[in-house]
Amino acid sequence: MKPNEDLPMNLKECDVLVIGGGPAGSTAAALLAQRGHNVTLIEKARHPRFHIGESLLPANLPLLEQLGVAEQVRAIAMDKWAAEFVSPWHEHKQVFHFADAWDKSMPLAYQVQRDEFDEILIRNAERKGANVIEGCRVTGIAFQPNDQGAIVHSRHDDGAEQSWRARFVLDASGRETFLGNHFKAKIRNEKHNSTALYAHFTGARRNDGKDAGNITIFWFDHGWFWFIPLANGKTSVGAVTWPYYLKTRSKPLDQFLMDTIAMCPQLKERLEGAEMVTKAEATGNYSYICDHTHAANYLLLGDAYTFIDPVFSSGVMLAMNSAFVGADAVDCCLRRPAEAAAALKRFDKTMRIGPKQFTWFIYRVTNPTMRDLFMGARNLWRMQEALLSVLAGDVFRKIGIGPSLLAFKALYYAVSLKNLKRTMMAARNRKKNIQPVDLQGGMHN
Numbered sequence: 001m002k003p004n005e006d007l008p009m010n011l012k013e014c015d016v017l018v019i020g021g022g023p024a025g026s027t028a029a030a031l032l033a034q035r036g037h038n039v040t041l042i043e044k045a046r047h048p049r050f051h052i053g054e055s056l057l058p059a060n061l062p063l064l065e066q067l068g069v070a071e072q073v074r075a076i077a078m079d080k081w082a083a084e085f086v087s088p089w090h091e092h093k094q095v096f097h098f099a100d101a102w103d104k105s106m107p108l109a110y111q112v113q114r115d116e117f118d119e120i121l122i123r124n125a126e127r128k129g130a131n132v133i134e135g136c137r138v139t140g141i142a143f144q145p146n147d148q149g150a151i152v153h154s155r156h157d158d159g160a161e162q163s164w165r166a167r168f169v170l171d172a173s174g175r176e177t178f179l180g181n182h183f184k185a186k187i188r189n190e191k192h193n194s195t196a197l198y199a200h201f202t203g204a205r206r207n208d209g210k211d212a213g214n215i216t217i218f219w220f221d222h223g224w225f226w227f228i229p230l231a232n233g234k235t236s237v238g239a240v241t242w243p244y245y246l247k248t249r250s251k252p253l254d255q256f257l258m259d260t261i262a263m264c265p266q267l268k269e270r271l272e273g274a275e276m277v278t279k280a281e282a283t284g285n286y287s288y289i290c291d292h293t294h295a296a297n298y299l300l301l302g303d304a305y306t307f308i309d310p311v312f313s314s315g316v317m318l319a320m321n322s323a324f325v326g327a328d329a330v331d332c333c334l335r336r337p338a339e340a341a342a343a344l345k346r347f348d349k350t351m352r353i354g355p356k357q358f359t360w361f362i363y364r365v366t367n368p369t370m371r372d373l374f375m376g377a378r379n380l381w382r383m384q385e386a387l388l389s390v391l392a393g394d395v396f397r398k399i400g401i402g403p404s405l406l407a408f409k410a411l412y413y414a415v416s417l418k419n420l421k422r423t424m425m426a427a428r429n430r431k432k433n434i435q436p437v438d439l440q441g442g443m444h445n
Helices: 023-034 060-067 070-076 114-127 178-182 209-213 253-261 265-270 315-335 337-362 368-375 380-391 402-418 420-433
Strands: 011-019 039-043 078-080 082-086 093-097 109-111 131-134 136-143 150-156 161-171 186-188 195-202 215-220 223-229 234-241 281-284 288-290 298-300
Touching: 011 023, 011 150, 011 315, 023 039, 023 060, 023 114, 023 315, 039 114, 039 136, 060 070, 060 109, 060 315, 070 114, 078 209, 093 380, 114 131, 136 161, 136 178, 161 178, 161 315, 178 288, 178 298, 195 253, 215 265, 223 265, 234 253, 298 315, 315 337, 337 380, 368 402, 368 420, 380 402, 402 420
Parallel strands: 011 039, 011 161, 039 131, 082 215, 161 298
Antiparallel strands: 078 109, 082 093, 136 150, 150 161, 186 288, 195 234, 195 281, 215 223, 223 234
16 A cells, blocks of 8 residues: 555544553553653553463562652552572472662562553553553554555454554554564464463462562472462462473363362462462463564564563563663654664664573573572572572663673583483473463463
């Protein structure tokens, strides 16, 4: 379609159109509207809506301050001072306190119920001047020649259709990866593939005092569990497993989740007498990456670009950080076109930093050697401080953790070589277990 030719009659105009009203989309919309741009955000659901991914990182908190929502989020959040790891192959529990990280200025994070958290962010975008449209799904897009923006088509819940002409498009559609699918740029991660099943519980046993909000990671034979206490008395519990395990399901998902929990005595004990208050849900094949982060008139933000594994709770932080650097890039492209190429290059570089820092650990988190190092962590050559900085999400600033992380990785390879037979067996099992799974029986894909 050529510019101004065969355009929809009800065409509206905006500077920036944001697809998706999760943390990435709402953050970017708020920042750009605050800078005076005409921003439209289109969200298929209506807030509040259920979403998984309740654990934030200490690196989230400065972003919330800059966004102007820190007090609102604090009011609905559970303080998280530490992350705990429990292994059936070790007798003790390992606790990592964020206050012990390289930079001691970010000692805590939050656990949040996502329906409340995401609504705070999207209402903030409205207050900052973004045109927020909920209950509306983007159905098509046509990019104009000579980088003259795009025509975006949508359909409201009531069937009414609407189109926009936007100078710039931000894809913050999460795992739907609207533009990734449009351009066939989404690639299944061949090095890592997982499935997850999860639900909310009431009555779960928590730690005492200040440790009540700690996230706990439980390893077990088929993967790992998360245990995330929330401020409203609920606890989010989920199992991340290799795809083969979910394929063994032959019973309703609620029962399958409870049977899976029973495989982990330490977690089962924490849930003794607890009640599942949401239906169990499952998702599969969620490890992917798109083959590019941007073009001249669009960006991929957060999970619309890549998602690997939730073990380090990095999703919301990476999404919001991508929105901050994305807003800077878009503002530059619209106001100072001569600097656009450099701004987009900076955006691309930043988008790749976070996944690169986390993936090395994620690919190995179920390896026996990595479990041993986590459970026996020591601060030799400040390795534990550097590891804690990664767990805190402090991966974008140059704070000097590089040499200590290299030392940790060297130790990992040395221990793996020392236990070569075990290492080779783990590698074979990992290769065997990385395979797609087709979710059936009403589960969400």
